[in-house]
Each structure stands twice: as C-alpha cells, then as structure tokens.
Amino acid sequence: MSEPVGVLALQGDFEKHSRVLASLGVTIRPVRRSHELDGCTALVIPGGESTTLARLIDRGDLRQPLRNFASIRPVMGTCAGLIMLARQLAPEPGGDHGVVPLGLLDCTVQRNGYGRQIDSFSEALALDILNGSAAPFMGVFIRAPRILDVGPAVEVIASRGDEPVAVRQGHLLGLAFHPELAHDNRVHAAFLGMVVSS
Numbered sequence: 001m002s003e004p005v006g007v008l009a010l011q012g013d014f015e016k017h018s019r020v021l022a023s024l025g026v027t028i029r030p031v032r033r034s035h036e037l038d039g040c041t042a043l044v045i046p047g048g049e050s051t052t053l054a055r056l057i058d059r060g061d062l063r064q065p066l067r068n069f070a071s072i073r074p075v076m077g078t079c080a081g082l083i084m085l086a087r088q089l090a091p092e093p094g095g096d097h098g099v100v101p102l103g104l105l106d107c108t109v110q111r112n113g114y115g116r117q118i119d120s121f122s123e124a125l126a127l128d129i130l131n132g133s134a135a136p137f138m139g140v141f142i143r144a145p146r147i148l149d150v151g152p153a154v155e156v157i158a159s160r161g162d163e164p165v166a167v168r169q170g171h172l173l174g175l176a177f178h179p180e181l182a183h184d185n186r187v188h189a190a191f192l193g194m195v196v197s198s
Contacts (some may be wrong), residue, residue, distance in 0.1 A: 004029035006040035007194070008066075010056040012080060014145050016123045016180040022189045034065035042195040043069060047142070047178050049081030050111055054084065054099045063102065070104050074171040077112065082174040083109050090148055092144045105174050106151030107167060111144020113176075120144075125165065125177075137184060139165060139177035147176060183189020 005021055007014045009030035018028045021044070029040055037043070044065075045053075053100070057063055070085075071076070077085040085103040090110040099111070114121075121142065123135035147164045150156060157174075158166035165176040171194060179187035 003041035006031040006043040008045045013046040017044045042074040045077040045081030050080040050083040076177045076191045077175040108148045110146040114144045138182045140181040145174045
C-alpha cells in the first residue's frame with residue numbers, strides 16, 4: 001500500500017495505533033490539519049477523551065473535512081473515535097457533555113457506558129466476522145462507550161453478551177475497545193483489508 005494511512009493525532013492513543021500500523025508495513029501520516037487528509041487512503045480516529053477530541057476537531061476546522069473524507073474512504077474509530085463517528089450520543093445524567101458526534105455511523109452510543117477508569121477491563125471477543133480467524137481477540141475496555149442501538153445498515157461484528165462492541169457500516173468501523181493495546185494486530189490488518197477492497 002503506497003498511499004499513507006492517516007491517524008488523527010490531536011489527542012489520545014494515536015502513537016500506539018501508528019506503531020501497530022507501521023508493523024504491518026504501512027506508511028503513516030499524522031493528521032492534525034485538514035490538508036493532511038489529502039492523499040490518505042484511510043483514517044484511524046483513536047481513543048482518548050471525547051470532550052477534548054471534539055473541541056480540538058472543531059478548533060482545527062476539521063469537522064466537515066472529516067465528514068467528507070469518511071463519505072468515500074475507510075475510517076476506523078476506537079473508543080472515543082467510535083463516539084465521534086456515531087450518529088448520536090445518549091443523554092447523560094449530568095447534563096450536556098458538549099460532544100457533537102460526526103453523525104456518520106448509524107448507532108447510538110453512551111459515553112463511559114461501562115464505568116470510570118477504575119472499571120476498566122479486558123475480555124476475549126469473537127471477531128471471526130471481521131478477520132476470518134476463530135481465535136478470540138482480547139478487547140481492552142478503558143472508560144469504554146456502550147453501543148445502545150444500531151441502524152439497519154450496521155453489521156454487528158463483535159458482541160459482549162447481548163451488547164455490540166464492534167460494528168461495521170460499509171467502509172466505517174467502530175470499536176468500543178482499544179485494539180492497539182492488545183498486542184495483536186489482527187484488527188488493524190482487517191481494517192487494512194477494508195482499505196484494499198474499498
């Protein structure tokens with residue numbers, strides 16, 4: 001793959017995603033400004049703090065360029081990245097959280113749906129629909145969002161019990177967990193497979 005894969009490098013786990021992608025032989029481009037999306041074949045929106053990430057996106061006039069990019073190119077959003085991709089966010093008891101998602105992935109997401117940092121956990125997940133492997137993938141959930149519902153065009157590709165934790169809508173991939181922390185590059189490899197087939 002000669003064209004670079006962009007990694008939104010405003011805040012969060014972008015360096016870890018970059019290292020996993022680089023280990024798969026991909027050229028990485030950190031994206032902080034809209035023109036840096038030009039020529040990228042795909043984009044990863046990493047986990048982090050969604051309120052801060054949303055503010056930085058808006059401060060950098062990246063909202064519409066990201067929407068335009070995601071309309072034609074593959075995008076993977078993990079944790080806070082899933083929150084940003086979502087169609088809408090669930091209301092929170094404390095009032096307005098100040099996060100306006102990009103409205104791209106037809107699902108409703110609850111921020112911090114599995115609890116606070118102290119409630120973080122890891123769990124083996126079946127991701128065979130995504131990567132063709134029967135071996136479980138260790139999902140790392142850190143202040144993870146919950147996917148409350150999905151639209152008819154959204155495919156659930158991994159669940160925890162009855163709850164979806166990874167979804168795909170065409171060339172958009174949303175994960176409630178952090179695949180870059182799993183010491184397992186299969187999710188990133190599968191995402192690159194979506195890039196090649198798109």
